[in-house]
Amino acid sequence: MNSYKAIRLRPTLTIGKLVIHISFILLCAVCVFPFLVIIGTSFQTENDIIKFGYSMIPKNFTLDAYKVILREPTVLLNSYLVTIGTTIVGSLVGMWVTTTYAYAISRKDYSYRTFLAFFIFFTMLFHGGMVPSYILMVKWLGLRNNILALILPYLISGWFVLLMKGFLQTIPDAIIESAKMDGAGELRIFTQIVLQITKPALATLGLFFALQYWNDWWLTLLYMDQNNLMKLQYLLIRVLKNMEYLNSAEAIQYGLVKPGMQVPSLTARMAMCILAAGPMLLVFPLFQKYFVQGLTVGSVKG
Structure with a gap:
């Protein structure tokens, strides 16, 4: 009896598909970035926002905003x-x-x-x-x-x-x-x-x-x-x-x-x-x- 092995075909990556993937990755990054800024800003101090603006990584981590709300x-x-x-x-x-x-x-x-x-x-x-x-x-x-x-x-x-x-x-x-x-x-x-x-x-x-x-x-x-x-x-x-x-x-x-x-x-x-x-x-x-x-x-x- 002949044994047959399943052959898995790998999808070929063309230039067109690569451009599409990169475009969607950039689009996802653009969509996610504002939300990450919101998360980071919620842990900032008021003085840091006034001096440095909104940031994804807080310079001085604080929970003051959540303490006030909660x-x-x-x-x-x-x-x-x-x-x-x-x-x-x-x-x-x-x-x-x-x-x-x-x-x-x-x-x-x-x-x-x-x-x-x-x-x-x-x-x-x-x-x-x-x-x-x-x-x-x-x-x-x-x-x-x-x-x-x-x-x-x-x-x-x-x-x-x-x-x-x-x-x-x-x-x-x-x-x-x-x-x-x-x-x-x-x-x-x-x-x-x-x-x-x-x-x-x-x-x-x-x-x-x-x-x-x-x-x-x-x-x-x-x-x-x-x-x-x-x-x-x-x-x-x-x-x-x-x-x-x-x-x-x-x-x-x-x-x-x-x-x-x-x-x-x-x-x-x-x-x-x-x-x-x-x-x-x-x-x-x-x-x-x-x-x-x-x-x-x-x-x-x-």
């Missing part, structure tokens, strides 16, 4: 819990609502698909505005100082629905028809077949929802008065405003800050960026393998 860790921890909770619940419910709506308008045999598609597209062109939204949330629904006020406004978006509709239109009709012939109902077809096929699209949609909920501070400003319901982004904005006030002449006049005393406002901004963006930077690699594939699904059919 002076009351319970408040920050509670804001993290509120932000994480609203992000998880809002993303999961939003994905379900968006996907079910998009699935309905992507089915050619659904009678009201044209009306529902126009209805969601109309909301992208005309918006009720802040005042009607506030009246709806506070006066009609009574959600002032309610955690639902941080979740409901972002549950569905016209752009997300149309994006998901493009994904779902790539599913062949023969798959759904064969499932019906086997006796499967609409709910079973949607949960066990459609959702399984569109995992890359769901991962992409979930990432968009997570970023939207995580970076939100506007809803807290509108609907929340209680400190235990503040989201992380709004808390960090308040900390920054307080530091700017402490650096003002008015704060010195009222004796809140001694003359010549420096409040780490510049370094605190960088520290707040790390605290706010750090968790999402850790989550993004988990979606990365689906993200590019999810963006390209649905590019053939519109």
Whole structure:
């Protein structure tokens, strides 16, 4: 018997591929460098920033900015819990609502698909505005100082629905028809077949929802008065405003800050960026393998 050995072909490195690799390496370096500067600056002193500017490597390492922000860790921890909770619940419910709506308008045999598609597209062109939204949330629904006020406004978006509709239109009709012939109902077809096929699209949609909920501070400003319901982004904005006030002449006049005393406002901004963006930077690699594939699904059919 003849024994055959598997031959592994090494990819040839051409000049064109080398240029592409070098270009992407430089592009990654350009993208990463500002973030490294932010990390390094958060550990600098105020005097070093004023004298030498922002630096990736601090000349005098200090944790003053983090000490000021973390002076009351319970408040920050509670804001993290509120932000994480609203992000998880809002993303999961939003994905379900968006996907079910998009699935309905992507089915050619659904009678009201044209009306529902126009209805969601109309909301992208005309918006009720802040005042009607506030009246709806506070006066009609009574959600002032309610955690639902941080979740409901972002549950569905016209752009997300149309994006998901493009994904779902790539599913062949023969798959759904064969499932019906086997006796499967609409709910079973949607949960066990459609959702399984569109995992890359769901991962992409979930990432968009997570970023939207995580970076939100506007809803807290509108609907929340209680400190235990503040989201992380709004808390960090308040900390920054307080530091700017402490650096003002008015704060010195009222004796809140001694003359010549420096409040780490510049370094605190960088520290707040790390605290706010750090968790999402850790989550993004988990979606990365689906993200590019999810963006390209649905590019053939519109």
